[in-house]
Amino acid sequence: MKTLISLLLSLSCLSLFIGCKEKERVDLILHHATVYTVDSTFSLQQAFAVKNGKFLDIGSNESIxxxxxxxxxxxxKNHPVYPGLYDAHCHFFALARGLHQVNLVGASSMKEVIERVKNFQAKFPNDAWILGHGWDQNLWSDKSFPNNKELNAAFPKIPVYLSRIDGHAALANDAALQLAHIPLHGQPTGGLIVKAGNTPTGILIDNAMDLVQQKIPPPSELRLTEFLLEAERACFSVGLTSLADAGLSIEEIDLLKKLYKQNKLKIGEYAMAMLNTGTFKELVKAGVYDRGQLTVRSFKIVADGALGSRGACLLQPYSDASTEQGFLLLKPTTLDTIIRELAQSNFQVNVHAIGDSTNRFILHTFNKYLSENNKKRWRIEHAQIVQPNDYRLFTTANLIPSVQPSHATSDMHWAKDRLGNDRIQYAYAYKQLLQAAGSLALGSDFPVEDINPLYQFHAAVARTDKNGKPVGGFQIENALTREEALKGLTRWAAYACFQDEKKGSIEKGKQADFIQLEKDIMQIPLNEIRNTKVQQTWVAGKRVY
Known part of the structure; x- marks a missing residue:
């Protein structure tokens, strides 16, 4: 009898111990959410636990x-939660600098440009130069390039340099041109100094811009650091937790290494080194840099210009300028040699290609040096105009198209003028690119476009602008589904940056980057997406917004 009582008491204590087993302590628990994990099955969950900056477990409210x-x-409180958003192609340093330049985005005329520059100078009268960005002559009644006559009249002594919305053209006044010693004869390779007779008009296209840019005094390291921190806060406020910074100098990369070592920057930074034909071998020899939130393992090559400034290299002349076809910024033999050499390295190659001629050349060159089953993850940045017969070249070399959906909805008002009725049909063809490549990295190209990634999501699925135009969508057959658009801003973007095992989804072992939105962009009407606000942004399990 005593033995039976002891056995019953032991079983009772064992049952009590099991029922009262201590819970595992973690750093953070998020619960009662609609969690879009963006895992391989695109599963929905309700809660997750975070420990040491990583997702430890994901599941139902009860299980967690x-x-x-x-x-x-x-x-x-039942709000939607998504992986931290990843901009696969942007310009973080340009955004930082642009926060303290004249904002000319949306200016409706040259007169308005001058007014904005005057207002800026009134606020900063001691600046040695006046810098601005964002003008677009396609928004003006006269869509031809401006000249600098009005700029010279308003600013006869202080140098003024105003870059176009796409960053591939600029307007400079005579004071700036004189400092740069702009030549009256000849043209730079891969660039154009627009002239009236032998007199420069102030318009500089692509490589010609360097003549003035190299004369502009850079901000101090302290000032630039302040700009970058301000830009980082802006990114966090719209749900961006990682960026692919498309084209940095060695000096900019060195500054990033310093700032991340000092833990001043927290955002994920995938830095593409801007190709410099004189120094790229040094970077290759130094090898891949991958520490914490900073990765340097790719080169950005700009092969041609932009469609808006007619610098994109086309197979046939522009429909609205029969004597112009655009141009490559580097000689074909130079591009071929560099791509061949980089194919022997561990570095990724990401080439800016807008025109159908440029895309064809780069796609064939990539295929020349890459095997079908390679794991290089080389990218075509923009892939804006691709001839139908060339889509197969993404498949055969295992290439990644890296596109910016709002380029389609920004350019659609004038792109047909440049390309005509036939070519416009295979421009901005994101669905076709996805079908050819199997994945699609989405970005914004900010500050060319707005920093908000939800604008890219909306443009990808709706193919309309902020006003919902055109009704039915621009070439709607190339719209992405909401699931594809979210993957493009998370999982696929991370894959395009070799970070798919670390970021891009809410899965066990991955870095705990996530955001909470006020509305569910996977369910709400399309016209509500752009106005949806970010409620929280977290990086590595720490709240940053």
Missing amino acids: LDKYESEHMVDA
């Missing part, structure tokens, strides 16, 4: 709350 405990509990 029964198993874990934390001092930091986040009740999402």
